[in-house]
Structure formats: structure tokens, C-alpha cells
Amino acid sequence: MQLQQLISLVLILHWMEDADCQHHASKHRQHKRGSPGCPAGCLTCSVYNGCLTCQPKLFIHLQRDAIRQTGVCLPSCPKGFFGTRSPEKNDCSKCGSECETCFDKNFCTRCKVGSYLHKGKCQASCPDELVPSDAKRECVPRVAACPADCDSCLNSDTCTRCMPGHYLLRGQCYSVCPEEFEPNEQLMECVPSVPCEVGEWSEWGPCLRILKTCLREETRTRKIVQNPSPQGNPCPATSEKRECFTKRKKCGKKDKGSRNRDQKNRNNRKGSAEGSKERKRKREREMGNREEAENRNKTEQRRKRAQSRDPQPV
Incomplete structure (x- = not known):
């Protein structure tokens, strides 16, 4: 009997402890309503999850931080999301992957770069009767034929790509770039010339x-x-x-020593010339003497031959 009473007492104490823990946990997780601790625009919020419901006319948007999501209340949904309203709450839902902004999940209002909007859909190219507008990211009507030498155009006055052999400059195509510009073969555009x-x-x-x-x-x-x-x-x-000029003495002006050396050189050259003339005269005298001696010898020989032919007297 005492053992049964002891077991009953232990069970009662365990139940009371468990109930007390659940009470504290529930109190810790309870939502704050209109508390100053909630972010702006929240109607109800959680310490860990941010806003759970928003004040009227505001949209609840879940912001992701790694694996955690935190609710915020906004007057309009951010880019890439669209808003849906219901009596219970107003939600922000994600647009399709090709949309930058959208009206709903199946109707884009602006496409991401590289796609063009046509009838609510984002497409890589436009139908034949339309041309792409990079500025609007839409397929727009071809108002008239593209300008001459255009391969594609935004409208009748603005080219976006030129025919081969032509270069794009400010929406126009040129076979020869205007003054102060030169062709860029990689971009096929006229780019400003760079001066030295x-x-x-x-x-x-x-x-x-x-x-x-x-x-x-x-x-x-x-x-x-x-x-x-x-x-x-x-x-x-x-x-x-x-x-240029320097403060030194003028070029060609020589000192006394230089003048003496020059005079000596001139004298040497003069003496050498006079000696040469004297040697020439001496050679001429010697040659004259030799000729005179030869002439005397010839005369003497003729006289002797003449004497030998004449008879000798008895």
C-alpha cells in the first residue's frame, strides 16, 4: 500500500514539472500583437520569424537569409515578385524565371536583359513583323524599312547592327567613319580616335x-x-x-704659341720648296754638262776620222 502511494506521488510530481515546462515554452513562443518590439507594419510577429501578419493593405514578404526566412511587411512587392490580395492576408509571390517584373506568374511586364517582351512572354527573338528594342526590352512594330546598310534596327531612324563592311555610330551605319572616329573591327563600330x-x-x-x-x-x-x-x-x-654661343674665345682665334708653330711649319714648307727647286737646277746643270761633253767627244772623233782619210805629205 505504501509502495503504491509512493509511485502515485512520483507520477504527480513528474506531471506537474512537465506542465510547468510547457507553460514557460508557450509563454516564450507566444506572438506579440501591437508590441513595440515588432518591426514596422507588423500586426503579429515572432522573435525568430519576424512578421507573421501585416497591417491592412500591406503585403507580407519572406526574406531569405541562408536557410532562415524572415517576414517583412511592405506597401508593394519588390522587383521579381507580384502581390495577391485575399481577405486573410496579402502575399508577395515570385515571378517567372525570365521576368524582371510581372503582373502575375504567367504575365511578365518587363524582361531580363537578352529577352524581349511580347504578349506577356519573354522571348529571345521577336516575330517577323516586329523588331527588338534593347531600351524597352520589348518587341516593337517595324515602323518602316530599316535605314540603308542596317542589318537590324530599333525603328526607321535607328540601327542596332550594321551590314558587313559598315560600322555603327549613334544609330547610323558608315562605310567610312566620320572625322575624329576610326573603325573598330571587333565591335564593328566607329570609336573616337585617340590623338598623341x-x-x-x-x-x-x-x-x-x-x-x-x-x-x-x-x-x-x-x-x-x-x-x-x-x-x-x-x-x-x-x-x-x-x-648657341658660349663665353669662350671665338672659334679660330689662336694664341702666340700656335701662331709660332704655324709660322715654323710654313717656313719648313717654304724651305722644302726652295730646296726642291735648287736640286732641280743642279740636275739641269749636270745634264747640260754631260751633253756638252758628249758633243765635244763627237766633234773630236769626226776631226780624227777626217785626218785619217787625207794623204800624209812626204
């Missing part, structure tokens, strides 16, 4: 003699800051020279 840019001139350099002349000149330079594009304005000269 040079820096400031340096200071003039030292006044140097030009080889063995009496002229002197000084030089200054400047660097190229930006190289030009293929058809940009070419670079001007990057070096410049001008004649």
Missing part, C-alpha cells in the same frame, strides 16, 4: 661643338605621354635643336 599626347619640353642641354666645325648647338627633348590610335593624330617631334 606629349609632355612638356625639358631644359636646354649643354652648348656643344658640332664635330670639328666652329658651330655649336644645344638640344631639348620631351616624352610621349599617350601613344595615338591607328588613325589618331601622330606624335610631333620629341627633340629640338638650336644654335
Whole structure:
């Protein structure tokens, strides 16, 4: 009997402890209604899940943070979502994957980049009677034939792509780009030409003699800051020279020692010339003497031959 009473007492105590725990847990999880702790616009909220219901006319939107979702109340749904209203609550639902904004899940109002809106659907290309508008991201009517040399156009005045061999510039196609522009073969567009840019001139350099002349000149330079594009304005000269003068004695003015050396050289050259003339005269005298001696010998020989032919007297 005492054992049964003891068991009953233990069960009663365990039940009371469990009930007390459930009471505290329920109190911790209870929703706050109109409490200052709730985010703005909430009607009811949870510590862990944010807004659970919103005030009238507001939409509840679930924001995802990793695996956790937190409710917020907004006057309109964010981009990529559309709102649905009901007596119970107003929800934000996600648009289709190809829509940037939508009216409902099956009707887009603006497409993502690369798609064009036609009858509520986002398409990669437009029907034959329409042309794509990158600005509107819609298929728009072809008002008239595209301008000449256009492969595709936004309207009758604006090209979006040119025919081969032509380059796009501000909605127009050119076979030769206008002045101050040049063709870009990769983009097939006319892009601005880049002119050459040079820096400031340096200071003039030292006044140097030009080889063995009496002229002197000084030089200054400047660097190229930006190289030009293929058809940009070419670079001007990057070096410049001008004649200069120094405070030294004039070129050609010699000192006394130099003048003496020059005079000695002239005297040597003069003496050498006079000696050459004297040697020439001596050779001429010697040649004259030899000729005279030869003539005397010839005369003597003729006289002797003549004497040998004449008879000798008895």
C-alpha cells in the first residue's frame, strides 16, 4: 500500500514539472500583437520569424537569409515578385524565371536583359513583323524599312547592327567613319580616335661643338605621354635643336704659341720648296754638262776620222 502511494506521488510530481515546462515554452513562443518590439507594419510577429501578419493593405514578404526566412511587411512587392490580395492576408509571390517584373506568374511586364517582351512572354527573338528594342526590352512594330546598310534596327531612324563592311555610330551605319572616329573591327563600330599626347619640353642641354666645325648647338627633348590610335593624330617631334654661343674665345682665334708653330711649319714648307727647286737646277746643270761633253767627244772623233782619210805629205 505504501509502495503504491509512493509511485502515485512520483507520477504527480513528474506531471506537474512537465506542465510547468510547457507553460514557460508557450509563454516564450507566444506572438506579440501591437508590441513595440515588432518591426514596422507588423500586426503579429515572432522573435525568430519576424512578421507573421501585416497591417491592412500591406503585403507580407519572406526574406531569405541562408536557410532562415524572415517576414517583412511592405506597401508593394519588390522587383521579381507580384502581390495577391485575399481577405486573410496579402502575399508577395515570385515571378517567372525570365521576368524582371510581372503582373502575375504567367504575365511578365518587363524582361531580363537578352529577352524581349511580347504578349506577356519573354522571348529571345521577336516575330517577323516586329523588331527588338534593347531600351524597352520589348518587341516593337517595324515602323518602316530599316535605314540603308542596317542589318537590324530599333525603328526607321535607328540601327542596332550594321551590314558587313559598315560600322555603327549613334544609330547610323558608315562605310567610312566620320572625322575624329576610326573603325573598330571587333565591335564593328566607329570609336573616337585617340590623338598623341606629349609632355612638356625639358631644359636646354649643354652648348656643344658640332664635330670639328666652329658651330655649336644645344638640344631639348620631351616624352610621349599617350601613344595615338591607328588613325589618331601622330606624335610631333620629341627633340629640338638650336644654335648657341658660349663665353669662350671665338672659334679660330689662336694664341702666340700656335701662331709660332704655324709660322715654323710654313717656313719648313717654304724651305722644302726652295730646296726642291735648287736640286732641280743642279740636275739641269749636270745634264747640260754631260751633253756638252758628249758633243765635244763627237766633234773630236769626226776631226780624227777626217785626218785619217787625207794623204800624209812626204
